[in-house]
Amino acid sequence: MQGDDGDERGFFAERALPAPRAAKAAAEKPHYLGHRERLRTRFREAGAGALSDYELLELLLFRSIPRADTKGLAKTLINRFGSFAEVLGAPEHLLREVEGVGDAVALDIKTIAAASSRMARGAIGRRPVLGSWAQVIDYCRAAMAFEPREQFRILFLDKKNVLIADEVQQSGTVDHTPVYPREVMRRALELSATAIILVHNHPSGDPTPSRADIEMTKTIIGTGKPLGVIVHDHIIVGRNGHASLKGMQLI
Missing domain, CATH: 3.40.140.10 (Cytidine Deaminase, domain 2)
Incomplete structure (x- = not known):
């Protein structure tokens, strides 16, 4: 019995304690989630003027690509087409030529472009x-x-x-x-x-x-x-x- 007790004490002493669930979740949390929240906060508190073109495009891409880092893709699109407005204005088939832009992302970008145009038209449609x-x-x-x-x-x-x-x-x-x-x-x-x-x-x-x-x-x-x-x-x-x-x- 004494030997068994010793073995048991040794077993419990050497066994690693399970990591707290919160700590484990934090360790597995994707790095880009913190960046996304910081960018959203800056947009809410300071407005679009506080964001560069690629950062504003990132905000748009968050919706289209919910589980990946979109900073690189946003910068690639700006470099390819020149500006945020030019990304929105780019033809859908050219958008899809950019690696990382599939049919869903291209459609989302063109939907935002159409909404912007419709909004601008609404501003002139009800007045001289x-x-x-x-x-x-x-x-x-x-x-x-x-x-x-x-x-x-x-x-x-x-x-x-x-x-x-x-x-x-x-x-x-x-x-x-x-x-x-x-x-x-x-x-x-x-x-x-x-x-x-x-x-x-x-x-x-x-x-x-x-x-x-x-x-x-x-x-x-x-x-x-x-x-x-x-x-x-x-x-x-x-x-x-x-x-x-x-x-x-x-x-």
Whole structure:
């Protein structure tokens, strides 16, 4: 018995005590969870302005990729496309070319882009457009600035300059979009629009108007004048800003 007692005491003395459950859970906790919480806290307390582009993108990716470190992917996307806005504006097939971006992540990014565009459109849809010009520019940039091909868009306005419709009339190549003034005016008359704003993008990023842009705008102005349809402006948007032909006194 004494020997057995000695063996038993020895057994209990040498046996390792089980680690407390909380300590074990802490040891197994993924390292990125603390980073995520710190980033969320900074966003809540200081706002989006306190975050860099890749950090804001990380916040978005947290939802799409709940169980992995997203910092590297966010930085890769920013390096590939240039900025947070350009990541949102990138075509879905190009997003999927980035390692780590599957169908679900690409779809989530494009959903956020669509929501941003819809939000910007809502800001100009309930008030006279000419009284909210900054919102018009923001909307046009969100909708078109990062498109890989040229688009020709028309904002149709009623007699109070409230938005009736916003339509992409033509899509073209990387540096050209065909525009047909008669078709522009036909659609304006169908919608009973009394004024329009022309918008198109330059995929090169430089919004400087070309001679063809200026001449085409003057042709549309001339076509609309006898029909009572005014062209308020022609806005060109690109990644590097925007240009207003009226603001530049080109029309």
